[in-house]
Amino acid sequence: MNQKIIICVLILVIILSVVTIFISFNSSSDNLNSSDYSIKDDSNSGTVNLIVEGNSENSDETN
Amino acid sequence: MKLIKVLLIVAVIFVVVAIASVVYNSSNFTGFATTSTGEANLTVESATQIDFTTAFIDWESGRVTSGDTEAILDTSAGNISNGNWTPVTEGFVLENQGNLNLTIELAAGKTNLTFMGGTDGSYQWNVSNNETDSCSHADLGDFEEVNSSKIVCDQFSSITASNEIRIDLKLIIPEDSSTGALTDLITATATAA
Numbered sequence: 001m002n003q004k005i006i007i008c009v010l011i012l013v014i015i016l017s018v019v020t021i022f023i024s025f026n027s028s029s030d031n032l033n034s035s036d037y038s039i040k041d042d043s044n045s046g047t048v049n050l051i052v053e054g055n056s057e058n059s060d061e062t063n
Numbered sequence: 064m065k066l067i068k069v070l071l072i073v074a075v076i077f078v079v080v081a082i083a084s085v086v087y088n089s090s091n092f093t094g095f096a097t098t099s100t101g102e103a104n105l106t107v108e109s110a111t112q113i114d115f116t117t118a119f120i121d122w123e124s125g126r127v128t129s130g131d132t133e134a135i136l137d138t139s140a141g142n143i144s145n146g147n148w149t150p151v152t153e154g155f156v157l158e159n160q161g162n163l164n165l166t167i168e169l170a171a172g173k174t175n176l177t178f179m180g181g182t183d184g185s186y187q188w189n190v191s192n193n194e195t196d197s198c199s200h201a202d203l204g205d206f207e208e209v210n211s212s213k214i215v216c217d218q219f220s221s222i223t224a225s226n227e228i229r230i231d232l233k234l235i236i237p238e239d240s241s242t243g244a245l246t247d248l249i250t251a252t253a254t255a256a
Contacts, residue, residue, distance in 0.1 A: 003067060010070035017077030024084040043252040046115045046155040048232060050136070050148060051124035052179065052242045 112161035113219075113253045120155065120232055122148040127238045139189055139206075139231035146236065154231035156193050157251050159221045164256040167198070167216040169230070171209035172248040181240035185233070188249070190215040193227035206233055209249075218256050 120138060125148030127134040134146030141152035159165055175186035189206040192198055198216040220226050230249065 003064070006067055007070060010067070010074045013074040014070070014077050017074070017081040020081040021077075021084050024081070024087075040111050041252065041254050042111045042113050042161070043250055044113050044115050044118075044157070045248050045250045046118040046120070046157075046230070048120050048247045048249065049244070050122040050234070050246075051244050052236065052240055053124055053126040054242050 107162075109163050109255070110161035111163055111165060111253050111255055112159075113165065113167070113251060114158050114160050115155055115251070116158050116227075117153055117156040120151050122151055122234075124148065127236060127240075132238050133183070134236045136234040136236065137231070139191075139233070154189075154229045155249060157228050157230060159197075159219050159226040159253070161253075162221050164221055165216070165219040165253040166214060166256045167219050167228070168212060168252045168254075169210070169215045170212050170250045170252070172250070174209065174211075175235075178247050179234065179236055179240040179245055181237035183235075184237045184240060185235035186247075187233040187235075189231040189233070191229050191231070192225075193229040194225050196220065196225045198228050206231075219253070 122136050122143075125134070125143070125146045128145045128147070131145040134148070135144040136146065136148055136151075137144075138151045138154040141150055143150050157167070169188065169190070171186070171188070173186070175184045178186050186209050187206040188209050189204065190198070190200070190202070191204045198219050200214075200216050202215065215230075216228060219228065230251075
């Protein structure tokens, strides 16, 4: 009878140990939530405008 | 009796491993005082975002003064030499509106020949800080011929007081340049530094 009780206690200790190990490793992976990030490229443009009238010297030559 | 010995050994091994894993995962405890912890979660997104807050340079209409061989249009000096175009006193202003330091690559759509043609013309840009310490780069503050692809800023700051660079343009328009409406596009591309 005593032997059965000892066996039951030992099995219970083993089960509790396994559960403890499982919970312990799971909780360590929960601490990685803040590492999410997103990186992307971006581009934007500016415009240069001017109007060149017929230059006077060109006009002179044509005249 | 033999079964008990085996179970005892297995139990001891599991207990030791369990204790080790608990100690390993709570390595930052400082004593035996009882503590209770709460957990706050958030995600800070990183954004790469740039914007030309001054996006147009328009000298309007003009021509090289009669008797001169070229005209100079310069946004950094804010004046026109040997021509009657409308002076432009501000270059492009590019702002880092994200929260990352960026590398900026500039690209002009045209060269001086394809932009205005003629002989001995020049089409130059000059990148400088519009806000102090916005950017560091070897060529900062110098005019150079535009390029189809050039990194002009290695670390473009995202700090609000230091997140603006200015891109000035200088055109040397020869007397035999193309005439009519001339236009080009300057594109800035940002990547996380």
